[in-house]
Amino acid sequence: NAGVTQTPKFQVLKTGQSMTLQCAQDMNHNSMYWYRQDPGMGLRLIYYSASEGTTDKGEVPNGYNVSRLNKREFSLRLESAAPSQTSVYFCASATSGGLVGRFHTQYFGPGTRLTVL
Amino acid sequence: KQEVTQIPAALSVPEGENLVLNCSFTDSAIYNLQWFRQDPGKGLTSLLLIQSSQREQTSGRLNASLDKSSGRSTLYIAASQPGDSATYLCAVGGMNRDDKIIFGKGTRLHILP
Numbered sequence: 095n096a097g098v099t100q101t102p103k104f105q106v107l108k109t110g111q112s113m114t115l116q117c118a119q120d121m122n123h124n125s126m127y128w129y130r131q132d133p134g135m136g137l138r139l140i141y142y143s144a145s146e147g148t149t150d151k152g153e154v155p156n157g158y159n160v161s162r163l164n165k166r167e168f169s170l171r172l173e174s175a176a177p178s179q180t181s182v183y184f185c186a187s188a189t190s191g192g193l194v195g196r197f198h199t200q201y202f203g204p205g206t207r208l209t210v211l
Numbered sequence: 212k213q214e215v216t217q218i219p220a221a222l223s224v225p226e227g228e229n230l231v232l233n234c235s236f237t238d239s240a241i242y243n244l245q246w247f248r249q250d251p252g253k254g255l256t257s258l259l260l261i262q263s264s265q266r267e268q269t270s271g272r273l274n275a276s277l278d279k280s281s282g283r284s285t286l287y288i289a290a291s292q293p294g295d296s297a298t299y300l301c302a303v304g305g306m307n308r309d310d311k312i313i314f315g316k317g318t319r320l321h322i323l324p
Contacts, residue, residue, distance in 0.1 A: 098254075127312070136316040137255075137300070152311055184254055200245065200302075202254040 096120055098203035100185050106209045107175045115170040115206050117185030125190035126168035127200070128152075128160060130181040137184070143168055144190055175210045182207050213238045215303055217315035225323045226293060232286040232318050234301035239279045242304040246275050246286050249298045249317070258286070258299075263306075291322045 101116045119126065128140040129152075139152030143162040157179060159171045168187075172179060183206045189198040214237045224230050234244070243262045247255040259268045259275040261284065267276040274287040288295055300317040304310070 134316070137302075137314040139311050142311075186255075198243075199257050199260045200255075201257065202247075204254045 098185055098187055098201050100183075100203035100206050102206060103204065104207050106211065107172075108211050109176060111175050112171070112173050113175065114172075115183055115185075115208075116167070117169065117203060118167045119185075119187040119201070120166065121187060121201065122165070123187035123189055123201075124165070125188045126162065127186040127188075128158075128168070128170045129184045129186065130154065130179075131184060131205075132181050140170065140183075175208075177210045180208060180210045213241075213303060213305060213310065213313045215301060215313045215315040217299075217301060217318050219318060220316070221319040221321070223321040223323055224291060226291060228291050229287065229289050230291055230320075232288070232299050232320070234284040234286070234315055236282045236284075236303050236313075238305070239282055240306045240310075241279065242306050242310075244275075244277055244284050244304075245302045246273075246284075247300045247302065249300060251297075255300065293322045293324050296320055296322045 098119045124145045126143045129137045131137045138154050140154055140158050141152055141160040143149045146162055146165045149160050161169045185203040186200045188200045216235045241263050245260045246258045248258055249255050261268050261277045272289040277284045298317040298319045302314045304312050
């Protein structure tokens with residue numbers, strides 16, 4: 095039972111490049127989340143998916159797109175990376191109460207450390 | 212807008228002491244509150260989840276309490292050990308459609324051997 099997995103673990107991009115962060119969970123959870131964690135800012139929700147085929151914006155969605163490919167996978171795409179997107183990105187999953195705030199126990203992946211030069 | 216605060220930002224205590232970590236929130240209309248632990252360079256590990264209708268949850272040496280009316284939660288750690296050294300974060304989820312999940316910035320705990 096792998097839980098929540100994320101790839102890659104580390105990535106360095108140049109400004110303007112694009113990339114996709116991958117996330118998969120094997121716990122049959124309906125809800126999946128993308129967060130970023132920055133020093134002094136804490137964890138902030140980027141996007142949320144309550145179920146396969148649905149996505150909603152979180153606190154800081156600008157500059158990102160997401161795809162809920164199926165129940166297991168939720169990807170985060172940076173179309174044109176900027177230095178302000180340098181951060182640690184975490185994916186999480188949970189059973190869901192429906193609305194984004196009505197989460198149940200969240201399980202986190204190990205994170206992707208992204209640097210944009 | 213919900214705000215979640217954790218004070219102090221850092222705490223050092225000798226091994227064996229009991230300690231309390233604090234989490235306060237400004238909007239009492241929460242769905243639940245979750246405490247996490249984060250080790251350096253790692254993801255978050257869930258410790259305890261308290262539903263809004265509950266007053267406390269316990270797991271081993273950990274006890275989390277919730278007082279919605281005062282906008283506070285505490286995480287009590289009994290008989291602290293060096294392995295408890297980590298950053299502890301709380302997160303609250305809201306009841307309503309526009310509510311999100313809001314995290315505190317965490318308390319960095321160091322247990323002195």
